[in-house]
Amino acid sequence: MKNWKFPLIIAAVVIAVVMLCIFSFQGVQNKAISLEEQISTAQSEIKVQEKRRADLIPNLVDCVQAYDEHEYQTLMDVINARGSSSDESVQEIQTMIQAVAEAYPELKSSENYRELMNELATTENLIANYRSNFNKWVKSYNQYVRKFPNRQILGMLGYEVISYEYLDYNVSSDAPTNLFD
Template identity: 60%
Template sequence: MRYNWKLPIIVICVVLISILGMTFIVQGPKNTAISYEEQIQEAKSGIGNQEKRRADLIPNLVETVKAYDQHEYQTLMDVVNARGTSGQTAQEITTQIAAIAEAYPELKSSDNYKELMNELSVTENLIANYRGDYNRVVKEYKQSVRKFPNSFLLGLTGYEVQNYEYLSYEGNEAAPAVGNLFGNR
């Protein structure tokens, strides 16, 4: 009787393919969970970047607007003082006003305030979007690790499920206060 050498090779190939297939099936949920962990870390980092941007940008914008507002206030006070100077001729007053207007060509504080308000709105919306993305990824992670058979397979691989918390939408003490832009002069 002739020995059939093909049968043992086929059996070995089937066993190896089965083992590899089971390995991929068992490891799949773990790889997915790890991918979600990375997405959560990226979303958390995005929030931190936007909060840093806010902390750096907003106080500087506020100070710029305040300085420009003070500049316009002084310009207007110079114009008022020039008009109220007694003993000067109309020609002298007009010359002084023209000199002040030439030194300070346009008054645009209202545009600066509008730009500041726009930047505040854009910045807070960006932070809210990044927080929403973070919460979305946390939700997807939690759903993934709790579903069957994922929870069972993750247990088999020894994967330790992380306890990520959702971010609340309550006020943030780290937000810079704009305060009283008009202040006392």
């Protein structure tokens, strides 16, 4: 009666060790997959922000330039009207200025420039934050896959370790420049 308990205990221990190894190996692989997905997500977020910059900034610049032209033309019309002695042309300009003043309470392009510069700064800060996030995930991934026993386990599972490079923070050649220079 005592002899059947010992082999049963040995078999249970062997099965438990095998199951523990299987779950450990799978856990290491799952963590590596999760970190790779985080890196892919971070790369995607950077691309989204760069696309936002590419779409938004030229439109903002065009808008500010169009308003500049409008303000310049309005100012030139006022100056020309002051030089004119005709009461009729002065009356036309006054009517035009009132219409513009109602549509645009302040004729100041400087606020448009400030908003443009604020949007530029916000966009560049977002891109820098997403690049920083990408680098954080790359660091976590690299540390994880290089640690013992993760490196050995991933190798045994046929998992190919991907080499990621950190993004640098140098300003890209297509980054917006200061418009006031």
